[in-house]
Amino acid sequence: MQSFSYEKAQSVEQATGTTGKFIAGGTTLVDLMKLGVETPTQLVDVTALPLAQVETLPNGGLRIGAMVRNSDLAHHPAVGKDYAVLSEALLSGASPQLRNMATTGGNLLQRTRCPYFRDPSYSNCNKRNPGSGCAAIGGHNRMMAILGTSDACIATHPSDMCVALTALEATIQVEGPKGKRSIAIADFYKLPGTTPNVENALEPGELITYVDLPAPRKASKQVYLKLRDRASYEFALASAAVVAEVSGGHVRAVQIALGGVGTRPWRAHEAEAALTGKPATAAHFRAAAEDALKGAKPSSENGFKVELAKRCIVRAMTMASA
Amino acid sequence: MATQTTPPSQSNVIGRSVARIDGPLKTTGTAQYAADFHFPNMAHAVPVQSTIASGRIEKLDAAAAQSMPGVLLVLHHGNMDKLYRVVPNDFSATTSEARPPFEDRTIYYWGQYVAVVVAETLEQATAAAAAVKVEYSQTPAKLSTNLGDYAGKRPSVSQRGDAEKAFAAAPIKVDQTYVTPAETHNPIEMHATVAAWEGDSVTLYETSQGVVNHRYAMAQVLGIPRENVTVVTRFLGSGFGGKLFPWPHSALAAVASRRLQRPVKLSVNRTMMFSNVGHRPLCEQRFQLGATTDGKLLSLRQDYINHTSLIDDIDEGCGEATTYLYSVPSLTVTRALAQRNVGTPSPMRGPGAVPGLFAMESAMDELAVALNMDPVELRLRNDATKDESNGQPFSSRHLKECIETGAAKFGWKQRTPAVGSMRRDGRVLGWGMAAASWGAYRFPCAATVALEVDGRVTVRCATQDVGTGTYTIFAQVLQEKTGLPFERIGVHLGDTSMPEGPMSGGSWATASVLPAVSSAADSVVKTLLQVANSTAGSPFAGVDPAKLQLTAGRVHQAGEPAETGVPFEKLIAMARLSRISADGNTTAIFEDPKAKGLSLHSFGAQFVEVEWEPQIARLRVSRVVTVIDGGRIINPKAAANQIKGAVVMGVGMGLLEQTVYDPRTGQPINGNMADYLMATCPDTPEIDVTFLDYPDLAMGEYGARGIGEIGLAGVAPAIASAVYHATGVRVRTLPVRIEDLLQSRIREA
Incomplete structure (x- = not known):
């Protein structure tokens, strides 16, 4: 780990006025600094900022401060009541120790677990060294993405929380040297394309301040289903977040997002379109799942994720329609 | 070793469940690693x-x-x-x-x-x-991605009859190759x-x-x-x-x-x-079983190969359990080493036997399916009454009882053999079982026991406690011999300036240390009683030491209550001594006339239930019944803890663990606790451990053989067999993964 300066910001203005790298829970950043992947020279601790509240918005939605810890958010009564998919996603991720440290803002910026990204002895990583190539292609790729990949990067987005936020159509509030702005989560994460080093829409100096959730739809049922090899402390092989309104045996409205399979939290628009207005039956769920994975491009070891993700969608939809 | 001067046991502390005496040091963070x-x-x-x-x-x-x-x-x-x-x-x-x-x-x-x-x-x-x-x-x-291209020598490990001929003529055959991956301790x-x-x-x-x-x-x-x-x-x-x-x-x-x-x-x-720092090497094993139509083994052939490093020839020894577990007239075992650019492998819990039994017990399960015979019945039909690799009788073999006890506790009778035929709460159940064995060993050990003038008894031995309860076993023997509470017993291990003790490996530490401590303690008590007899001012001056005894830390006349006696430390002080100490020794088992000509092994049976949700390819081990024939168990609490830990390790071996080498660089690419998957608490099934507790007196006066490795042996094949029973997918390459399970034709529960 290289030497760095450390300061604790007392206000958002002070934080966004620096050129340092923000650190909150540090569960990703410190790990990557120890591995030599991240080499910041200046760290700005944002945990003292007044952004640790969960409050109701005038429109009935929920505003989550960027410094709210994952464990606090998962157990927050309003989240448990109206946004169960978010609570379930949070509790399925990491370990209690990590959740106690990790923050909402930090989780949004979680880096991939791609082993080649995490090991600087591989010089060929387009995320770390743009233009250097991708060691994961042709390497051990069982955990890699099958959706949204490019010739430059096949790294999976690892978060569970962000999959739920994607299904909930969250809005990310940011503040930076040029002022405040709102970014829909659909626009927040970038596909790797030829520039996998650009992972999100944040401009230099911009800080995530809040995550806003729309008002809950009364009739909606929410499910987060995570499939993995072991029962705890593992990233998803495939996961699905579903927010669905099912009545009279028909799917009236549905939002589906997938985890563990995409280079970013993956919104399954095709599946949603295939399901909306259709009978809530296993056959329709399966057909929608087929649509969702149509564009999948597996590598040598992760072809199974295609079928697993389909089954994940079918099961999550079945649960949401029960 | 026991002699006729051995005083009567002070308590029933041998064989009783006691908490580990070093537990508080560990829970308070004061134990120095x-x-x-x-x-x-x-x-x-x-x-x-x-x-x-x-x-x-x-x-x-x-x-x-x-x-x-x-x-x-x-x-x-x-x-x-x-x-x-x-x-x-x-x-x-x-x-x-x-x-x-x-x-x-x-x-x-x-x-x-x-x-x-x-x-x-x-x-x-x-x-x-x-x-x-x-x-x-x-x-x-030359990376260790697979060993299938090996074309070198395959030296024979064990041979009897004509396995090739018997296999060719056998009416029922199983011929499959099984692969266990590199695993990291x-x-x-x-x-x-x-x-x-x-x-x-x-x-x-x-x-x-x-x-x-x-x-x-x-x-x-x-x-x-x-x-x-x-x-x-x-x-x-x-x-x-x-x-x-x-x-x-x-x-x-x-x-x-x-x-x-x-x-x-x-x-x-x-x-x-x-x-x-070592790993269990990648192993590929071809097993050929030939049997009669009523399930009697006619031939067994095992050809195994494991990777080794370019520096060292490390033979995993996958034939460890093959040659004596079952009765089979014709048998051949061969071995081979494939040199690869990997670090040097090293023994890992149950080396040889554990991967060997995965292959053999999986093959036995496949044979049971081919015969349409219950897997328990197939094992019982082929039980061996002597070690057929050398003709020796077993010192103490109760494999049949392990299997029958396990079957009864597990409820095996309820099993319906058809794939996917058992259901519970919307899940498919799979039931599998396997037999297990591990060698019993005893190695030389020296220990010094001392009765100290401060009223404590101490023992010193340059062995070590790997974390399983060796400190406590020493204390149990001293309590048995002196009647002192654990608070007055000092156990000093893990320092080569002390008398030389055994390695903690191969499940042999307990059997190796017991005779040395026991005989040292007996000698020390004998000397104490002589000091009581010969010390001026001693209330027992002139009393025949044979008529004295040490009970609850007091020397007294035999036949009189201990309270009438004198604390031993007072006698030591009267004699102006700092301590009375004596050395004790254990001889190696192979030099012991009592063990000569005997085949010494522990046995066990593993019964596993898996729950399978076919719709989402989720499989978890829900229940394990383990029955162990490991000789006399000195501390059942610590022993059960070891077996349970081993079973959890077996869940990892069956479903999760694999060291993955990058196919280009050879780097172990999942070298951390997040990416190398081991079983976590939620992966831990309900575990029922039974010890048969038959003393094996060929091993020593206490009849302890050893445990630890035996708890892992047989778990993975029992899981793989349960997986087959639930899903119809026969997994011959560990770990069993979602990739395999997705092949199941059973789609609904």
Whole structure:
């Protein structure tokens, strides 16, 4: 780990006025600094900022401060009541120790677990060294993405929380040297394309301040289903977040997002379109799942994720329609 | 050993469940593990690892590292002290890697140490280690991705009858190949050495499963007299076989410390543990079983191959359990080693037997399916009444009872054999079982027991407690012999300045230490009673020692209550002694006339239930019933703990664990606790452990054989068989994964 300066910001203005790298829970950043992947020279601790509240918005939605810890958010009564998919996603991720440290803002910026990204002895990583190539292609790729990949990067987005936020159509509030702005989560994460080093829409100096959730739809049922090899402390092989309104045996409205399979939290628009207005039956769920994975491009070891993700969608939809 | 002078047992402490006496030290964080030793002026060493698997160091530039803050020393091939190899096949002084670190410029495996940086702080050494520049010339690596292309020799391990002919003629056949992957030992305590020289003697604070071997081996490696090496391992956070013999980091710390004339600590981090301190090697085994239509084995052939390193020929020994578990007239076992650019493998819990039994018991399950016979019935039909590999009777074999007891406790009778035919709560159930065995061993041990003038009894022995309860076993024997409470019993282990004890490996520590402690304690009591007789002023002066006894710490007349006697420490004080001590010894089992001509093994049976949700390909082990025939159990609480831990490890072996080598670089690519999957608490099934508890008196007066490895043996094949029963998918390459389960034709529960 290289030497760095450390300061604790007392206000958002002070934080966004620096050129340092923000650190909150540090569960990703410190790990990557120890591995030599991240080499910041200046760290700005944002945990003292007044952004640790969960409050109701005038429109009935929920505003989550960027410094709210994952464990606090998962157990927050309003989240448990109206946004169960978010609570379930949070509790399925990491370990209690990590959740106690990790923050909402930090989780949004979680880096991939791609082993080649995490090991600087591989010089060929387009995320770390743009233009250097991708060691994961042709390497051990069982955990890699099958959706949204490019010739430059096949790294999976690892978060569970962000999959739920994607299904909930969250809005990310940011503040930076040029002022405040709102970014829909659909626009927040970038596909790797030829520039996998650009992972999100944040401009230099911009800080995530809040995550806003729309008002809950009364009739909606929410499910987060995570499939993995072991029962705890593992990233998803495939996961699905579903927010669905099912009545009279028909799917009236549905939002589906997938985890563990995409280079970013993956919104399954095709599946949603295939399901909306259709009978809530296993056959329709399966057909929608087929649509969702149509564009999948597996590598040598992760072809199974295609079928697993389909089954994940079918099961999550079945649960949401029960 | 027991003699007619053995006093009567003081209590029923042998065979009783007692909490480990070192438990409070561990729960309060006061137990000192290797890396917990700190000394004034101590420096920190961090190794530099090779980033290629095969080639040669062309240039190593340490100038930048050398000039960084706090850096004291950079050692590498160009400036290393002379180190030596140990005598090959001398089992009293074994190293893990024959090649001492930095011996030549050749790179044999990814992660090999190429330099070590020593600095004032760990942080400085870590930073400087990253600044050492190494240029390599690469040569094509032979990586351990599979062993199928092996075309070398296959020497015979065991042979009887004509397995080839019998197989060809057999009406029912199974002929399959089974693969178990490389697995990494992941004890919670990572490897570490703290080396401190005083003059020309060195003390090595180690995490070693064999302090005596470590001392003998390091004396040879360093080229100094044995008496100049002291090895200390007070506590281990387990080892699973990975800490049996010294690894190269021990020599690196010793040399760095000698150069600097300062104590040096070297901690091997978790990622390094995947390349530099051993692993269970990749094994491929072809099994051919021939049987009659009523399920009697006619022939068994096992051809196994395991990978080894370019440095060492390590035979996993997959035939360990093959030759005696079942009755079969014709049998052939062959072995083969495939050299690969990997670190040197080392024994890992149940070496040989555990992968061997995965293959054999999976093949037996396939045979049962082919015969349409219950797998329990197939085992019982082929039970052996003697060790057919050598014609010897078993000292104590109750495999049949293990299987029958396990079947009854598990409720096996309810099993319906058709694939996917059992359901519960919307899930498919799979039930599988396997038999297990592991050799029983006893090695030499010396121990000194002392009755101290302060009223304590102590024992000293240079063995070590791997974390399983060895300290407590010593205390149990002393309590049995003296009647003193544990608070007045001092057990001192893990220091080579004490009498030489055994390694903690092969499940033999308990059987090895018991006779030595017992006989030392008997001698010490005998001497005490003589002192009572001969000391002026003793109330027992002139009383025949044979008419005296020690009960609850008091010497008294036989037949009188203990309260009428005198505390032993008063007699010691009256005689103006500091202590009364005596040595005791254990002889090796192979030198014991009582064990001569006997086949000594532990046995077990594993019954496993898996729950299968076909819609989402989710499979979990829900229930395990384990029955162990491990001789007499000295401390059932600690023993059950070991078996339960082993079963959890078996869940990992069956469903999760695999060290993955990058197909291009040979790097263990999942070398951390997040990516190398081991069973977590939620993966832990309900575990029911039963010990049959038949004393095996060929092993010693207490009849203990040993446990630990036996708990892992058989778990993985029982899981794989349960998986087949639930899903119809026969997985012959571990671990069983979602990829395999997705092939199941059963789609609904």
